[in-house]
Amino acid sequence: MKKMHNEVVKKQLVQMNDRKVTVSSLSPPHCVAPACCSSRYTLALLSSYGFFVVYSLRVNLSVAMVDMLNSTHQSSINHSGSVCPASVYDWDSETQGWILGAFFYGYILTQIPGGYLAGRLGPKWLLGFGILGTVVFTLFTPVAADLGASYLIAVRAIEGVGEGVTFPAMYTMWASWAPPLERSRLLTISYIGAQLGTVIALPVSGLICFYLDWTYVFYIFGVVGLVWFVLWAFLVFDSPNTHPRISEQERLYITNSLKNELSTSTRCIPWRAIVTSIPLWAIVVAHFSYNWTFYTLLTLLPTYMNNILGFSIQQNGMLSALPYMGCAVFAFLSGQVADYLRETRHYPTVTVRKAFTIVGMVGPAVFLVAVGYTGCNYILAVAFLTVSSTLGGVSASGFNINHLDIAPSYAGILLGITNTFATIPGMVGPVIARDLTAQNTIEQWQVVFYIAAAINLFGALFYSLFGQGTVQPWAVQASCSHGD
Numbered sequence: 001m002k003k004m005h006n007e008v009v010k011k012q013l014v015q016m017n018d019r020k021v022t023v024s025s026l027s028p029p030h031c032v033a034p035a036c037c038s039s040r041y042t043l044a045l046l047s048s049y050g051f052f053v054v055y056s057l058r059v060n061l062s063v064a065m066v067d068m069l070n071s072t073h074q075s076s077i078n079h080s081g082s083v084c085p086a087s088v089y090d091w092d093s094e095t096q097g098w099i100l101g102a103f104f105y106g107y108i109l110t111q112i113p114g115g116y117l118a119g120r121l122g123p124k125w126l127l128g129f130g131i132l133g134t135v136v137f138t139l140f141t142p143v144a145a146d147l148g149a150s151y152l153i154a155v156r157a158i159e160g161v162g163e164g165v166t167f168p169a170m171y172t173m174w175a176s177w178a179p180p181l182e183r184s185r186l187l188t189i190s191y192i193g194a195q196l197g198t199v200i201a202l203p204v205s206g207l208i209c210f211y212l213d214w215t216y217v218f219y220i221f222g223v224v225g226l227v228w229f230v231l232w233a234f235l236v237f238d239s240p241n242t243h244p245r246i247s248e249q250e251r252l253y254i255t256n257s258l259k260n261e262l263s264t265s266t267r268c269i270p271w272r273a274i275v276t277s278i279p280l281w282a283i284v285v286a287h288f289s290y291n292w293t294f295y296t297l298l299t300l301l302p303t304y305m306n307n308i309l310g311f312s313i314q315q316n317g318m319l320s321a322l323p324y325m326g327c328a329v330f331a332f333l334s335g336q337v338a339d340y341l342r343e344t345r346h347y348p349t350v351t352v353r354k355a356f357t358i359v360g361m362v363g364p365a366v367f368l369v370a371v372g373y374t375g376c377n378y379i380l381a382v383a384f385l386t387v388s389s390t391l392g393g394v395s396a397s398g399f400n401i402n403h404l405d406i407a408p409s410y411a412g413i414l415l416g417i418t419n420t421f422a423t424i425p426g427m428v429g430p431v432i433a434r435d436l437t438a439q440n441t442i443e444q445w446q447v448v449f450y451i452a453a454a455i456n457l458f459g460a461l462f463y464s465l466f467g468q469g470t471v472q473p474w475a476v477q478a479s480c481s482h483g484d
Contacts, residue, residue, distance in 0.1 A: 033250035039243055040177050044186045048193030053225040054163055055197030057138050060221055063205035064214040066306055095149050097434035102153040104426035106160025114165030115416030118172035122238045127169035133162035135225035142215040172412030176239040179257040181343050183404055184397045188335025195328030202321040261471050262409045273474035279406050282466035286399040287418045289459020292425035293452040300433050307440045309378040319382055326390030338397035349405055350469030353398050360395025361460035364388040365453035372446035399463050407475035
C-alpha cells in the first residue's frame with residue numbers, strides 16, 4: 001500500500017508542475033520585483049561578462065594559430081615597431097588538431113565534480129577561481145609555445161580544467177536566483193556572453209595579430225579576465241539570502257517563486273534516479289549533437305576561411321565572427337519569446353523547449369550542408385554559415401536550460417553530466433575534421449559538414465521524443481531512498 005501511495009504522489013507531482021508555474025504567474029503584479037537595477041539581473045550581466053572571458057580565452061588560439069604557423073608573415077606588417085617579430089612554428093596538421101583539442105581533455109574532467117562541489121562549497125568562488133586559473137595560464141601561452149607543442153598542449157589542458165567548473169557552478173547559482181518564469185530571459189542574458197566572447201575575440205584577435213603580434217592576443221584578453229574577477233569577487237553572492245544589498249521585495253519574490261521546486265534535502269543526491277532519468281538523457285543527446293557542430297566550427301572556421309575562401313588574417317577574424325554575432329542576437333531574442341509563451345500560458349514548458357530545440361538544430365543542419373556546395377562563392381558561404389549559427393542560437397531556450405526545468409536543485413550536477421558528454425565533440429571533432437581535410441579540398445569539407453548535420457538531426461529527433469518540461473519527482477524528494 002505504501003509503495004502504491006508513493007507512486008500516486010509522484011504522478012500527482014508531475015501533473016501539478018506546470019500548474020504551479022501557472023499559479024505563480026497569476027500572483028499580484030506588486031509581488032514581482034522590478035528587473036531594472038535588480039540583483040538578479042546584475043548577476044546575469046556579470047555572469048555574461050564571465051562567459052565572455054571564458055569563450056574569448058577559448059577561441060583566441062584559433063585565430064592566433066593562423067599567424068603562429070604563417071612563415072611568410074613579415075615583420076614589416078607588424079606595426080608595433082618591434083624589430084623582433086613573434087616566433088612561428090612548424091606544426092603539422094595533426095599537431096595543430098591536438099593543440100586545438102587539448103583544452104577539452106582538461107575541460108571534461110571537472111564537469112561532474114564542478115556541479116557537485118558547487119552544491120557543497122558554493123558556486124561563487126568555485127566559478128571565480130576556475131576562470132581566474134584559466135586567465136593565469138592564458139598569460140603563459142606564448143612561453144609554453146616557445147618551449148614546444150607538448151608544453152602548449154599541457155597548458156591548454158590545464159586551462160580546460162579551470163573552465164570545466166564554470167557552467168555547472170553557474171547552473172547551481174541560477175537554481176537559487178532565477179524565478180521559474182524568468183529562467184529563459186536570465187539564462188540567455190547570462191550565456192549570451194559566450195557568443196559575444198566569440199564574436200569579439202575572433203575579429204579583435206585578428207587585428208591584434210596584424211597590428212601587434214600573436215602573443216598580445218593572450219596578454220590583452222588575460223587582462224580583461226583579471227578585471228572580471230575583481231568585479232565578481234565584490235558584487236556577486238551565492239544566493240538571495242546571502243546577498244547583503246538585495247531589496248527585501250526581490251529576495252521574497254525569488255525565494256517564494258522557487259519554494260515548490262527545490263528539494264528539501266540537497267545534501268543527499270539521488271544518483272541512481274539521476275543517471276536513469278530518460279529526460280536527462282534526452283538533454284545529453286541533444287547537447288552532444290549540438291556541440292559537435294558548434295565546436296567543429298569554433299576551432300576550424302578560421303582555417304576554413306583562410307584555406308578555402310582565401311581570407312587574410314585580419315579579414316579572417318571579422319568574417320569568422322559573423323555567424324556567432326547572429327547566434328548571440330537570436331539567443332537573446334529566444335529567451336524573451338520563450339518566457340513570453342510560457343507566461344501567457346499558451347504553451348507548456350515542454351512544448352516551448354522542444355520547439356526551440358528543433359528550430360535551433362534542424363535549421364543549422366540544413367544550412368551547414370548548403371555551405372559545402374557554395375564552391376568558391378565566399379559571399380554565399382559566409383551567408384549560409386551565418387544563417388546556420390544564427391538559427392543555432394534559438395536552442396539556447398530549448399534543451400540548453402532544460403536542466404533547471406526538470407531538477408533545479410541538482411541543475412549543476414545535471415549540467416555537469418550533459419556537458420561531460422557534450423565536451424567529447426570538442427576533443428575528437430577537430431582531430432577528425434583535420435584528418436578528413438588533410439588536402440583542404442571542398443569535397444573534404446563537404447564530408448565534415450555532412451557529418452555535423454546528420455548528428456544535429458539525430459539529436460533534435462531524440463530530444464523531441466523523450467524531453468520533458470516538468471520537475472521530476474526524484475528532484476523534490478525529502479530524503480534519499482536506500483541505495484541512492
